[in-house]
Amino acid sequence: MNNLAIDNSAAMNEMDFCSVQIQSDIESTLPVSFCNIIGQSQCMQDIFRIIEKVADSDSTIIIQGETGTGKGLVAKAIHDKSHRRDKPFVQINCGAIPENLLESELFGHVKGAFTGAVTAKPGKFELADGGTIFLDEIGDMSHDLQVKLLKVLEESVFERVGGCQSITSDVRVIAATHRDLEAAIENGTFREDLYYRLFVIPIMLPSLRERKSDISLLVRHFLAQLNTSKHTQVSGISAKTVELMTAYSWPGNVRELKNMMERMVVLTREGEIYPRDLPLKLRTGIETEAPVAVPDISMSDEGLCLNTAVNEFEKALICKSMEISNGVKKNAAKLLNIKRTTLIEKIKRHHLEESFSI
Numbered sequence: 450m451n452n453l454a455i456d457n458s459a460a461m462n463e464m465d466f467c468s469v470q471i472q473s474d475i476e477s478t479l480p481v482s483f484c485n486i487i488g489q490s491q492c493m494q495d496i497f498r499i500i501e502k503v504a505d506s507d508s509t510i511i512i513q514g515e516t517g518t519g520k521g522l523v524a525k526a527i528h529d530k531s532h533r534r535d536k537p538f539v540q541i542n543c544g545a546i547p548e549n550l551l552e553s554e555l556f557g558h559v560k561g562a563f564t565g566a567v568t569a570k571p572g573k574f575e576l577a578d579g580g581t582i583f584l585d586e587i588g589d590m591s592h593d594l595q596v597k598l599l600k601v602l603e604e605s606v607f608e609r610v611g612g613c614q615s616i617t618s619d620v621r622v623i624a625a626t627h628r629d630l631e632a633a634i635e636n637g638t639f640r641e642d643l644y645y646r647l648f649v650i651p652i653m654l655p656s657l658r659e660r661k662s663d664i665s666l667l668v669r670h671f672l673a674q675l676n677t678s679k680h681t682q683v684s685g686i687s688a689k690t691v692e693l694m695t696a697y698s699w700p701g702n703v704r705e706l707k708n709m710m711e712r713m714v715v716l717t718r719e720g721e722i723y724p725r726d727l728p729l730k731l732r733t734g735i736e737t738e739a740p741v742a743v744p745d746i747s748m749s750d751e752g753l754c755l756n757t758a759v760n761e762f763e764k765a766l767i768c769k770s771m772e773i774s775n776g777v778k779k780n781a782a783k784l785l786n787i788k789r790t791t792l793i794e795k796i797k798r799h800h801l802e803e804s805f806s807i
């Protein structure tokens with residue numbers, strides 16, 4: 450890993466400086482990881498134990514949880530921990546494929562079965578032979594296909610679309626959905642018999658807001674991962690930033706957190722991540738900056754020119770921050786909570802180049 454030591458200059462905002470560093474801290478408190486799933490909270494530890502227990506059983510599993518909670522990761526972990534690990538793990542998103550294509554995707558089709566079926570094609574159930582099939586978003590499957598799927602699960606045989614030859618495939622079925630299937634049964638969109646067939650071993654994944662203690666672990670994990678994949682050198686994330694992230698409700702769960710980290714790491718590139726780098730929705734309602742002391746303002750009867758006054762105030766703040774930072778622009782920019790490049794632009798705009806050697 451790159452040298453990620455944090456700039457420990459005295460000019461840094463002290464309150465914010467107790468940051469999550471990704472160099473030494475990460476080694477002393479390694480995030481608990483299980484088959485690429487990060488989580489140290491009790492509920493995630495319980496999930497890891499369940500995965501270990503059920504992996505080798507070949508029983509059908511249904512994973513439930515809000516979007517982005519890691520259902521796909523858990524399905525893959527179960528496969529990887531099972532005796533099927535050297536055989537295929539085949540996944541299909543039942544919600545993303547048009548209904549008329551889903552059947553042939555699942556079970557394959559014979560040549561000429563429908564317009565466009567110019568050659569015979571095996572389906573996912575055949576391709577997964579010996580391994581695991583992961584039926585993602587099963588709650589989005591049409592009623593007709595639910596009937597066909599139930600038949601396959603009960604009898605372990607199926608036919609390709611347009612064919613009459615029975616095919617058997619030795620597959621372990623893992624299904625997942627973000628929907629409340631019991632409510633779906635109530636309103637008639639999900640078949641009760643299929644529900645009971647799938648509910649052999651249910652696994653319920655907690656939302657991120659139910660395991661907030663994992664947020665800083667995930668932040669560190671993604672920071673390290675992104676520095677490598679994006680060739681960036683972000684050295685840490687301030688404690689205040691993590692605090693704001695912990696206070697947020699994360700409707701998109703870990704997926705949302707991961708994408709937010711990517712955005713912040715790519716835009717920050719080096720140095721630390723601060724609250725100002727967070728999307729506005731995480732900052733609103735919570736005071737993130739120390740209130741600015743406004744100097745005494747005297748105003749004559751003629752009034753003043755607002756633009757000139759604001760410009761003069763900005764100039765004075767730039768000079769002050771450069772003075773405190775002994776002319777180090779990077780530190781002065783941090784004091785003003787702006788980017789170094791923005792500070793340089795402002796110095797130029799106010800014709801202060803000579804004072805600060807640009």
Ligand SMILES: Nc1ncnc2c1ncn2[C@@H]1O[C@H](COP(=O)(O)OP(=O)(O)O)[C@@H](O)[C@H]1O
Pocket residue numbers: 485486487488514515516517518519520521522523703704707
């Ligand atoms: N506990 C976790 N640790 C690390 N990464 C995670 C975790 N949970 C989810 N992710 C990541 O978040 C994203 C969404 O996960 P996914 O399994 O597709 O969620 P779901 O299927 O529940 O919508 C993926 O990029 C995944 O790698």
Ligand SMILES: [Mg+2]
Pocket residue numbers: 520521585
């Ligand atoms: Mg998914």
